[in-house]
Amino acid sequence: MSPDEFFLRIPLGEGIAWLIRWFKENLSLLFDAFSWLMRALVDGLTDTLLLLPALVMVLLFALLSLVFRSWQFAIATAVLFLFALCIDVWEPMMQTMAQVLVATVCAIVIAVPVGILAATNRTVSVLVRPILDFMQTMPAFVYLIPAIIFFSVGTVPGLFSTIIFALPPGVRMTELGIRQVDSETVEAGESFGATPGQILTGIQLPLAIPTIMAGVNQVIMLSLSMAVISGMVGADGLGKLVVQGITTMNLPLGIEAGVGVVLLAVFLDRLTASLGNPGSYPTSLIALLKKSLAEKTAQRAAAEA
Amino acid sequence: MPAISADGLYKIFGRRPHRGVEALQAGRTREELREDGLTAAVIDASFSVEPGEIFVVMGLSGSGKSTLIRMVNGLWPATAGELVIGDQSISSMNAAELREVRRRRISMVFQHFALLPHRTVGENAAYGLEVSGVGRSEREARAAEALEMVGLKGWGGYRPSDLSGGMQQRVGLARALAAGTDIMLMDEAFSALDPLIRRDMQDQLVDLQQRLEKTILFITHDLNEAMRIGDRIAMMRDGRIVQVGTSEQILNEPANDYVARFIQDVDRSRVLTASAIMEPPPATLGSGQGPRSAHKLMRETQNPWLVVLRRDRTPHAVIWEEDVAAAVKDGRDELPIPAEPELPLVDAHTPVADLFAISARHRSPLVVTDEDGRFAGVIPRVTLLTAAGALQPDPPPAPAPPPLPAFDAAEDDAR
Numbered sequence: 001m002s003p004d005e006f007f008l009r010i011p012l013g014e015g016i017a018w019l020i021r022w023f024k025e026n027l028s029l030l031f032d033a034f035s036w037l038m039r040a041l042v043d044g045l046t047d048t049l050l051l052l053p054a055l056v057m058v059l060l061f062a063l064l065s066l067v068f069r070s071w072q073f074a075i076a077t078a079v080l081f082l083f084a085l086c087i088d089v090w091e092p093m094m095q096t097m098a099q100v101l102v103a104t105v106c107a108i109v110i111a112v113p114v115g116i117l118a119a120t121n122r123t124v125s126v127l128v129r130p131i132l133d134f135m136q137t138m139p140a141f142v143y144l145i146p147a148i149i150f151f152s153v154g155t156v157p158g159l160f161s162t163i164i165f166a167l168p169p170g171v172r173m174t175e176l177g178i179r180q181v182d183s184e185t186v187e188a189g190e191s192f193g194a195t196p197g198q199i200l201t202g203i204q205l206p207l208a209i210p211t212i213m214a215g216v217n218q219v220i221m222l223s224l225s226m227a228v229i230s231g232m233v234g235a236d237g238l239g240k241l242v243v244q245g246i247t248t249m250n251l252p253l254g255i256e257a258g259v260g261v262v263l264l265a266v267f268l269d270r271l272t273a274s275l276g277n278p279g280s281y282p283t284s285l286i287a288l289l290k291k292s293l294a295e296k297t298a299q300r301a302a303a304e305a
Numbered sequence: 306m307p308a309i310s311a312d313g314l315y316k317i318f319g320r321r322p323h324r325g326v327e328a329l330q331a332g333r334t335r336e337e338l339r340e341d342g343l344t345a346a347v348i349d350a351s352f353s354v355e356p357g358e359i360f361v362v363m364g365l366s367g368s369g370k371s372t373l374i375r376m377v378n379g380l381w382p383a384t385a386g387e388l389v390i391g392d393q394s395i396s397s398m399n400a401a402e403l404r405e406v407r408r409r410r411i412s413m414v415f416q417h418f419a420l421l422p423h424r425t426v427g428e429n430a431a432y433g434l435e436v437s438g439v440g441r442s443e444r445e446a447r448a449a450e451a452l453e454m455v456g457l458k459g460w461g462g463y464r465p466s467d468l469s470g471g472m473q474q475r476v477g478l479a480r481a482l483a484a485g486t487d488i489m490l491m492d493e494a495f496s497a498l499d500p501l502i503r504r505d506m507q508d509q510l511v512d513l514q515q516r517l518e519k520t521i522l523f524i525t526h527d528l529n530e531a532m533r534i535g536d537r538i539a540m541m542r543d544g545r546i547v548q549v550g551t552s553e554q555i556l557n558e559p560a561n562d563y564v565a566r567f568i569q570d571v572d573r574s575r576v577l578t579a580s581a582i583m584e585p586p587p588a589t590l591g592s593g594q595g596p597r598s599a600h601k602l603m604r605e606t607q608n609p610w611l612v613v614l615r616r617d618r619t620p621h622a623v624i625w626e627e628d629v630a631a632a633v634k635d636g637r638d639e640l641p642i643p644a645e646p647e648l649p650l651v652d653a654h655t656p657v658a659d660l661f662a663i664s665a666r667h668r669s670p671l672v673v674t675d676e677d678g679r680f681a682g683v684i685p686r687v688t689l690l691t692a693a694g695a696l697q698p699d700p701p702p703a704p705a706p707p708p709l710p711a712f713d714a715a716e717d718d719a720r
Contacts, residue, residue, distance in 0.1 A: 184415050185419045187413075188415055192436050198436055206421075206423045207422070
């Protein structure tokens, strides 16, 4: 007796495929709107990044690094992007960066509120956790199929699957960050008569920022890792070059595109890490500015006293 | 009307906590409840705190004192019982009413300060006002005023992390003061500070309380601290209040063995005052009397000294047998009181620990006066030494002091 005869075959795949087609037919307006919005955002951002001459952009990126991290990192950034220019991956790199940033922003816009809900409500937390597990462990390629059904080929299905794949750490880290705020500090807010909203915005979120930013950092890294997979459904950028390299067995092209992804990853990772933990970078422009401001206030207070 | 009054408060953690209240009222123990998955944190607590009083709840960790204080401002709702702040019952309030009470009437100081690290000291001190919607300029002014009260003038622009632990807790105190509430809850407020700074903060708190007449409910596990600052102390054990009383009542009449064991470790010489060990003298003499009646009194009481009082019962001098005898022999009519009589006066509230140095400088017994300067009693050196022996934690049972005249006679023999 073979298993085929013995067990009932549940048509899970067919069922979900049917559901997805049903979505496609009945919610097409929603998908069109999403598609239009994503394309507008990504195209707009890509155009902006490519508007100025590449060398000016390199300087701007270096300046960002100086403002948020340190002059050492600013030099590294300049070298890194100049190198990208020299291996001629600048344009696809900017396209990928635009997609990653848009996907990250969308993921965070969804993840942070869900994380806050999960942190304040046990039921939500219990419900959300298995969904997140599912989203993270499902092979990322699988998301491409419904994405193509919904949005056909191009940048948008890539973005859609990127957002789904990159979302979970944002939710988890937001929930964790809020939950690990010292309970006595939250009690202090309550004991002075703060409303739940005042406690959230005045105490929990500010104190959870480092953890939330660590989540954002992970979201960005996951988005980048999806960039290549998006290339398979026709999204522009470094992913497209990698896929071309694979399909034509063009090793030099593949390597150059791959190095471009690595360079972008290094820049985005270090920059967002310093955003979440400004205290660790005392030589950043922001820290120096804050310090001199604080000294001035202290001097003024001393003069008054 | 008491500022805070609690009547039969229960706090039980676990599923369906009300069955725990019924079980406890039916006489079941805390341990039996634990088998049912219920934790009884506070059991049948009743007490009242008068306005302007420092009321200390003292107990070891797990005794339920932190739970108790959190029920007073409704952070944790009571499972059963009634809690009244002034004329408002906390137990029946909804969330908005509770917030209103916390903004206007009760503020709180926390063990680990619970300051907001992303705000400046000034913004932290103004937090309570900000929450209740007070305008920027007013709350800044009131926060600055509160910071000045706790000795942190000029620190408003710094971050809490720039400050030492003691200073951070001053910020916590300023935050509670700035809120302008008449009741302050202090949850182990000084326990995280090192002993010297803790002592400073205790003194400052008592000082502030006397100036501002706040009602303070103070939680501590340190009995010395409780006795130093508390007008009254509630001793808690295993969720129950086992005794409420002044520090002297608790020291002298412990309600049960638990309290008695607890107070063994207290430095009583810091808690007990002159009034607790003073005794009535064998006799006193009005200043209008002559040497002959003084001599007669001394012979009758077998006492080599006498306290002479003025008409208003303020002490005038201590006179000695040999001087009186000489005056009688010379046939003088006035008591032999020198122009500057040796008279070691001490206030009835002086801690026993401070009496030793005074006693060592004088031959005569210490003369204790009350608040109006009137005579209250005497402390002969032997009484002080006996008391010192009895104050030692070990061994507790102290022999009764020997009768005075006999001892003084022996002293005379030795001379």
